[in-house]
Amino acid sequence: MLHSLFRRLSLWSVLGIVLLVAALFWPSAERTGDRLQVVLPVLGLACAAASGRGMTYIGRYILLEAAIKTPKFALGDLAVNRRPNGGSKGFPSGHTAAATFGAVGLTQTCLAGNAPAQGVALLAAGATGASRVEAGAHTTLQVVAGALIGWLAQAMALTGLDRLSRRAGGAIGRALGRSGGRLMAVALLAGAGMMAAPAAQAELELSFYTGFQNAHSNDVSGTDPTGVGDFNFSASWDGKSFSAPPYYGVRATWWRTDDWGFHLDFTHSKAYASDETLAATGFETLEFTDGLNNITLGVSRRWLNQWWGRATPYVGLGAGVAFPHVEVQSSASATKTFGYQVTGPNVAWLAGVSYALNDRWRLFGEYKGTYSWLDADLDGGGSLETQIWTNAVNFGVSLAF
Structure with missing residues (x-):
């Protein structure tokens, strides 16, 4: 379809x-x-x-x-x-x-x-x-x-390689059936493999959302030979959801049946090191604001026409890759890192309720969490490692085909 x-x-x-x-x-x-x-x-x-x-x-x-x-x-x-x-x-x-x-x-x-x-x-x-x-x-x-x-x-x-990739997808799909969530680290492959399987009936749903997003405090470590040298500290983050560029996301869900589907989700979230963190560490800039981008593939479950009439609850779980815009300058004289990088894997989970306006259009509200592993290269031969856990309350609109 x-x-x-x-x-x-x-x-x-x-x-x-x-x-x-x-x-x-x-x-x-x-x-x-x-x-x-x-x-x-x-x-x-x-x-x-x-x-x-x-x-x-x-x-x-x-x-x-x-x-x-x-x-x-x-x-x-x-x-x-x-x-x-x-x-x-x-x-x-x-x-x-x-x-x-x-x-x-x-x-x-x-x-x-x-x-x-x-x-x-x-x-x-x-x-x-x-x-x-x-x-x-x-x-x-x-x-x-x-x-x-x-x-x-x-x-x-x-x-x-193509044959090996197809076999890997099939093997991962069977393993997921046996061990569930323990293999979500490979959901990116499993989801795409299962999406390729034939289906008797399907519905495509395109969703566009924004909302309120923040990030938990976490440890930041690494080295910058052009600036502060080795560093290891705890950072607090600001989300600033509606400052430019704003927080937003786009998701395509392929509902294979009335109950189960697979989704491809892109989320543009943000994480600014707080003023207190910058003051305590001496960093000039530490942020992922254009943004802390994540792509995930995953599995979705919904409950149509069972509980609340036109209101349909749903959940989802996925995994993918993080490709943030890394903006780091560890001191006033240090080389500034400014650019997009693929920094590591992520996992994401969501739960929400959609409300059908008609056969095509739906409004929805949801909670979405994302955990991203970031291993970034710093210009000048340095590196930075951290993990960022974001929480978001989303609201948006969906169009179904």
Whole structure:
């Protein structure tokens, strides 16, 4: 159902999403590229899952991450690995690789046979690469290498990897059936594998939400050779839900039956170190505010027409990856880290109630919690580790197909 929907609306949906991203963050080419390098792979995953290729997409993305990270560390201080802005680990461009990977994936699934829509997706990937050169984050060579790696990760014949990915999905799905929550750390793979299975009837529900979000205090540790050196302290965080950029989220839920479904959820939350924490540690900046982004895949359960008429309670549990915008400067003279990174896994849980206005539109309110493991690189050769637990009270609207 999702696949056929994208087929019918592919050009307008992709063009609309790309233009929306560009409009929201104009005139900053860098921020537009930052968003497209997330939007394109997420759309690619949704279309791959709807086409029965979810597990192979994830397997190839894992390979892509290895192909990006390995030369960044292996090339060390060689000139080819230096960024124009003076940073290190620049070869290849991870933004461009991820955007190209997602765009090529879209051309193989939802956009197959639609040349104009394929062109929009590939141009969006190209714009991502151009934004990295304009921002001084990468050289043209690093961007071209990223695009090539992203294309090869989708285009190469990797029969063995694809077969292994499908088997892993099946094995994880069976293990989840036996041991439940103990294996939620691999729900990202399990959810995509089960989403690829055939179903007699399904409903797609798109949900958009905002709300009030905060974060628990937690320990922060690491080292910054350009600033304070080694550090280890307890930080308190402010959420500032409605300050720019605001807290928000988007979720797609594929209800396989009236009761059970799978969801793909993107949440843009935030965490600012409090003024007290900055004063006590000497840090100039410590925040994840553009934002503390999380993508999760998980399982949803609802109770239709059983308790409260048009009101339907539901719960969900998922796991995925965190890719925050890391903004850290440990002292006034230290090198400032400012950019998006994939920092580790996360788990998320939610419970709420939706109210049906009619057959298509629903209002909902919910509680959502997320626990993210963050292992970030600091410019200048440092690192920062922390775990952030956020709580949110969400309200929003859903559209069902």
